[in-house]
Amino acid sequence: MSPDKMTHMANQIAAFFKTQPHVDAAAEIAAHINDFWEPRMRAQLFDHVRAGGAGLDPFVIEAVEKDLVAPA
Amino acid sequence: MKDFIIPSDDRDMGTPAKTGAPVTLTVDGFQVTVPEGTSVMRAAAEIGIEVPKLCASDNLEAFGSCRLCVVEIEGRRGTPASCTTPVAEGMVVNTQTPRVKKVRKGVMELYISDHPLDCLTCSANGDCELQDMAGAVGLRDMRYTSGRNHYDASGAGTLAQGDMRARAAGTDLGNPDYIPKDDSNPYFSYDPSKCIVCNRCVRACEEVQGTFALTIEGRGFDSRVKAGNAGDDFLTSDCVSCGACVQACPTATLQEKSVVEMGTPDRSVVTTCAYCGVGCSFKAEMKGNELVRMVPYKHGKANRGHSCVKGRFAYGYAHHPDRILSPMIRDRIDEPWREVSWEEALNFAAQRLKRLQATYGRRSIGVITSSRCTNEETYLVQKLARGVFLNNNTDTCARVCHSPTGYGLGQTYGTSAGTQDFDSVEKTDVVMVIGANPTDGHPVFASRLKKRLRQGAKLIVVDPRRIDLVRSAHVEAAHHLPLRPGTNVAVVTAMAHVIVTEGLTDDAFIRARCDTESFADYMEFVSDPRHSPEAVETLTGVPAAELRAAARLYAKGGNASIYYGLGVTEHSQGSTTVIGIANLAMLTGNIGREGVGVNPLRGQNNVQGSCDMGSFPHELPGYRHVKHADARKIYEDLWGVEIDPEPGLRIPNMLDAAVDGTFKGLYCQGEDILQSDPDTKHVAAGLAAMECVIVHDLFLNETANYAHVFLPGSSFLEKDGTFTNAERRINRVRRVMAPRATYADWEVTQLLAQAMGATWTYTHPSQIMAEIAATTPSFAGVDYALLDELGSVQWPCNEAAPEGTPLMHVEGFKRGKGRFIVTEYVATDERTGPRFPLLLTTGRILSQYNVGAQTRRTANTAWHPEDLLEIHPHDAETRGIKEGDWVRLSSRSGETTLRAALTDRMSPGVVYTTFHHPDTQANVITTDYSDWATNCPEYKVTAVQISPSNGPTDWQEDYAAQAAQARRILPAAE
Ligand code: SF4
Ligand code: SF4
Ligand code: SF4
Numbered sequence A: 001m002s003p004d005k006m007t008h009m010a011n012q013i014a015a016f017f018k019t020q021p022h023v024d025a026a027a028e029i030a031a032h033i034n035d036f037w038e039p040r041m042r043a044q045l046f047d048h049v050r051a052g053g054a055g056l057d058p059f060v061i062e063a064v065e066k067d068l069v070a071p072a
Numbered sequence B: 001m002k003d004f005i006i007p008s009d010d011r012d013m014g015t016p017a018k019t020g021a022p023v024t025l026t027v028d029g030f031q032v033t034v035p036e037g038t039s040v041m042r043a044a045a046e047i048g049i050e051v052p053k054l055c056a057s058d059n060l061e062a063f064g065s066c067r068l069c070v071v072e073i074e075g076r077r078g079t080p081a082s083c084t085t086p087v088a089e090g091m092v093v094n095t096q097t098p099r100v101k102k103v104r105k106g107v108m109e110l111y112i113s114d115h116p117l118d119c120l121t122c123s124a125n126g127d128c129e130l131q132d133m134a135g136a137v138g139l140r141d142m143r144y145t146s147g148r149n150h151y152d153a154s155g156a157g158t159l160a161q162g163d164m165r166a167r168a169a170g171t172d173l174g175n176p177d178y179i180p181k182d183d184s185n186p187y188f189s190y191d192p193s194k195c196i197v198c199n200r201c202v203r204a205c206e207e208v209q210g211t212f213a214l215t216i217e218g219r220g221f222d223s224r225v226k227a228g229n230a231g232d233d234f235l236t237s238d239c240v241s242c243g244a245c246v247q248a249c250p251t252a253t254l255q256e257k258s259v260v261e262m263g264t265p266d267r268s269v270v271t272t273c274a275y276c277g278v279g280c281s282f283k284a285e286m287k288g289n290e291l292v293r294m295v296p297y298k299h300g301k302a303n304r305g306h307s308c309v310k311g312r313f314a315y316g317y318a319h320h321p322d323r324i325l326s327p328m329i330r331d332r333i334d335e336p337w338r339e340v341s342w343e344e345a346l347n348f349a350a351q352r353l354k355r356l357q358a359t360y361g362r363r364s365i366g367v368i369t370s371s372r373c374t375n376e377e378t379y380l381v382q383k384l385a386r387g388v389f390l391n392n393n394t395d396t397c398a399r400v401c402h403s404p405t406g407y408g409l410g411q412t413y414g415t416s417a418g419t420q421d422f423d424s425v426e427k428t429d430v431v432m433v434i435g436a437n438p439t440d441g442h443p444v445f446a447s448r449l450k451k452r453l454r455q456g457a458k459l460i461v462v463d464p465r466r467i468d469l470v471r472s473a474h475v476e477a478a479h480h481l482p483l484r485p486g487t488n489v490a491v492v493t494a495m496a497h498v499i500v501t502e503g504l505t506d507d508a509f510i511r512a513r514c515d516t517e518s519f520a521d522y523m524e525f526v527s528d529p530r531h532s533p534e535a536v537e538t539l540t541g542v543p544a545a546e547l548r549a550a551a552r553l554y555a556k557g558g559n560a561s562i563y564y565g566l567g568v569t570e571h572s573q574g575s576t577t578v579i580g581i582a583n584l585a586m587l588t589g590n591i592g593r594e595g596v597g598v599n600p601l602r603g604q605n606n607v608q609g610s611c612d613m614g615s616f617p618h619e620l621p622g623y624r625h626v627k628h629a630d631a632r633k634i635y636e637d638l639w640g641v642e643i644d645p646e647p648g649l650r651i652p653n654m655l656d657a658a659v660d661g662t663f664k665g666l667y668c669q670g671e672d673i674l675q676s677d678p679d680t681k682h683v684a685a686g687l688a689a690m691e692c693v694i695v696h697d698l699f700l701n702e703t704a705n706y707a708h709v710f711l712p713g714s715s716f717l718e719k720d721g722t723f724t725n726a727e728r729r730i731n732r733v734r735r736v737m738a739p740r741a742t743y744a745d746w747e748v749t750q751l752l753a754q755a756m757g758a759t760w761t762y763t764h765p766s767q768i769m770a771e772i773a774a775t776t777p778s779f780a781g782v783d784y785a786l787l788d789e790l791g792s793v794q795w796p797c798n799e800a801a802p803e804g805t806p807l808m809h810v811e812g813f814k815r816g817k818g819r820f821i822v823t824e825y826v827a828t829d830e831r832t833g834p835r836f837p838l839l840l841t842t843g844r845i846l847s848q849y850n851v852g853a854q855t856r857r858t859a860n861t862a863w864h865p866e867d868l869l870e871i872h873p874h875d876a877e878t879r880g881i882k883e884g885d886w887v888r889l890s891s892r893s894g895e896t897t898l899r900a901a902l903t904d905r906m907s908p909g910v911v912y913t914t915f916h917h918p919d920t921q922a923n924v925i926t927t928d929y930s931d932w933a934t935n936c937p938e939y940k941v942t943a944v945q946i947s948p949s950n951g952p953t954d955w956q957e958d959y960a961a962q963a964a965q966a967r968r969i970l971p972a973a974e
């Protein structure tokens, strides 16, 4: 998937959870991605964050670092 | 075999059933007790006494015009019509007295005097109520000499048309009263010479269909049925070809052309329409293994005896010459197809798939299930992925329509399904239709809705386009909120703002039924003035006062229900809008009883079922996430394999992975992703990058241009199974003829699994349903015997609800307490700008279905030969575009050309088209943006520009050339 498309999708998810009151947005974002993103998509997201995470919402970066399950 | 179901009680009881206090009367010496308000005719019918009738039918209110149904009632004068006379306590009725017999004979005699006596060669022979009644009243003579009449073109005046032709030669004076047949409708004819002016057709069009296309023109002897206005025929009138009038007509006046050609059927099988999510029940009326006609089934609980043009008439695709009946393979997509045996095709496919998995890994192949196939077939296809490929790469076209419904309702209420049955609309007082166009997309539901609206229920329409429901015959929306595409969340949240800040909430409901913490958060969020209708008016384009009035009506107008469609889901914030809708219903307590609720109108017939059956890559059947070991264990124990705990790829992800080179093989059943999915060029690139694409379909569809294996499919007439409609209703599909290409679709999937080494041994779809019931709690009670007995059943169907569940969340929500979720509006990144200043939104039309693969291969093209671009006259004028001009439609994804239709249904700045024809390929234009939660594509908002053009784009021409190349079939080897 193109990096632009991936960052766009991840940021869209962040845009929802960021606005939810009283939740740990990063944890929710990570949980959502764990539930719906296939391992190779998550791997691409990991790689992108490791490479600096250009274009990603800071909450996505936090989510990846904290709670994203590394693909088997 | 129990396959041939003789419909139970199909008698016409004469007048509609009533509800009321019991009333006891005596008819011909027998006592009968019926509800107050029942007609004498119906009371008699209840005890098996049939009073002769012509103008009465139990799906129409009594009219009382023919006077054939007269009876005598003790203590009353004269001979009242039994159809219009309500019962009374202690009434004593005689249906056969010398006096009424005489009246009836006289009536019949008059009818016959202006009716040809060619019963033997009439298309309704054997199926004509006039004929039956002439027999029933014992008419033996006709004392009128032939005079003025309507049936005899020559004016010679004879009752038999053969005679008439013989006598007419040379002396044809012409008959000024003769009206020729109207054959303009492709499916039925209107022969005025046989009309007895009983008015049933006119009433059916009004009361059942709600179109008001017919009137009785002229008076007395001159009166005849007329479609539309002066100069109209059936085709040019408002008639939508639903067939209700044909069904109602007691004579051959309105008659299916198929019956005219083939004669009357000799048996019938009850089955389910394979088009839309209403899921209408039909009787497939057969003669040998030929289908003579499809007649809506009176006891069908979704349609209650009504139908639309698609289910009723558009089944001819099943015998279209384009159907591919032999399996085909090719090594590369630039080669022509080779016809081969089933065995060779299946082995070729299995070898390739196995090789791909060996080379590129277990997760390099996947499946797409179809919302047009049965539950049993869908279950098997996902089982192929999970149990044979050993991955979760399974998805369904529901991804591209209702996946946000699953997410949104799942998060708020705890189930991914509509809350009501269709009957519920009869109890509703306020209906809000959001992003749906029921008169075109869900016609039979629309007819039932319109009926309720004519009884006084109020309507709110939220749609960028002035859909027909906003104003049509005897229906007018109280409020139409013409929002800018993409601002659904802002509008729904503003409605909630009004309800909360004006104190219109149902506090008792919220306290008892909803999660209080989430409610407090939501209150705080939604009462912020930035969500007020005034604050969002410039964004949404909806006048604040109108929005406020609509919100008040929804909250306080009595039982309020919401029906929504793809105009809600197919957006970047599709899931958020579904959540917003769920919030509205909870705020106002409109959930958990008849007449209220949240109802997704599903596009294709089995969208609900395909989601239920575990088509999604993260969910096992019954919506259980694959991460849960206990859910996996059920299947692991049964299938003897290990289920992958990781979610699989969704359709757009599959295509992305294909372009990246990690996804190589696809088995695609009954779907045409190249035409139906957004951003056609990207889909084509993904397909072209795969090494084994297996298309399993009736026709060489667009996706097959990129396929290596083609497996012929079976139509719904050729297989057994079940469909689940938008009300969660599981309906039987029954095989009425043998599969034309040898195998039903479920058998083909099983053969492919076997070729890959599986040991499946199903011999009938009922065994597949048994496995589904054994493994899925909400289906635990479903089996074919129960479906045969009850006709249909709505899930959950299990020990707690042995006969199914018409209404959900009655006592409490599925998840316990209803959960409010904050719905912040986030603008889509698809924005208009100088290059693309207009917004395109898409939809569908009544006579065509989805990508049109079926309907384009029927006479339905009489109504919709091509896709048109609807554009506001103002936008057209500034671009120099006139009605019917070719225009170029371009977006950042691509461009195409089609013809313009100028209409003020659209607001300026918004254009609209349908996607039924592959030559137009509206999806070349749509982008890869999608719903944040589910990746459901954003079909409904694309920034576009429009300019005059003189013909197809280069891309369209290249596409057509590639398609022609890819569709070549080598003659079979000797
Ligand atoms: S086919 Fe339907 S819409 Fe057309 S005239 Fe008959 S009842 Fe009316
Ligand atoms: S067309 Fe048929 S239903 Fe209509 S008035 Fe004539 S006979 Fe009756
Ligand atoms: S409303 Fe839908 S299910 Fe009913 S006949 Fe029409 S297409 Fe078929």
Ligand code: FES
Binding pocket: B052, B053, B054, B055, B056, B063, B064, B065, B066, B067, B068, B069, B070, B081, B082, B083, B084
């Ligand atoms: S059936 Fe009663 S008047 Fe026609």
